[in-house]
Amino acid sequence: PVDPVSRARLRLVHHRVIRDWYPLVAEIENSTAKKAEKPRQQLKESIVAANDLFKESDFLLSEELSLVDCTLAPLFWRLPVYGIDLGKPGSTIQGYIQRLISRPSFKASLTRAEREMVLNAT
Structure with a gap:
């Protein structure tokens, strides 16, 4: 974004995603199913x-697409692998994820393993 307030809001959200959501992802990936x-x-x-x-x-x-969107895309792509279904409360987010x-750029960035990972989880 051009204006400083919008840039600051995006930086704040980006910081929160990295600080709050990605540690939970790491915990999910490195734990047993029960934990x-x-x-x-x-x-x-x-x-x-x-x-x-x-x-x-x-x-x-x-x-416009921003760094925050690029940070969220891999996390949201893997939600089915993590066993997370946002359901009806997350319907707005589902549209965003789609x-x-x-986007062609997102599809081009996926490795074969990443494509198969999600297909096998659904």
């Missing part, structure tokens, strides 16, 4: 709680 249940639930609840951020525009707080993963 991963708590961080899985925390991640789901936190994502759903942010639902309103995804209503404002095509991308997160912006009409806009992200349908």
Whole structure:
């Protein structure tokens, strides 16, 4: 974004995603199925709680793709692998996820293993 306030908001959200969501992802990936249940639930609840951020525009707080969107795309792509279904409360986020993963640049960035990972999880 051009204006400083919008840039600051995006930087703040980016910081929160890295600080709050990615440690939960690491915990899910490095834990047994039973121990991963708590961080899985925390991640789901936190994502759903942010639902309103995804209503404002095509991308997160912006009409243009930003670094925050690029940070969220791999996490959201892997939600089925982590056993997280956002359900009806996350319907706005589901639309956002579809806009992200349908981009040719996102599809081109996936390795064969990443494509298969999600296909095998669904």
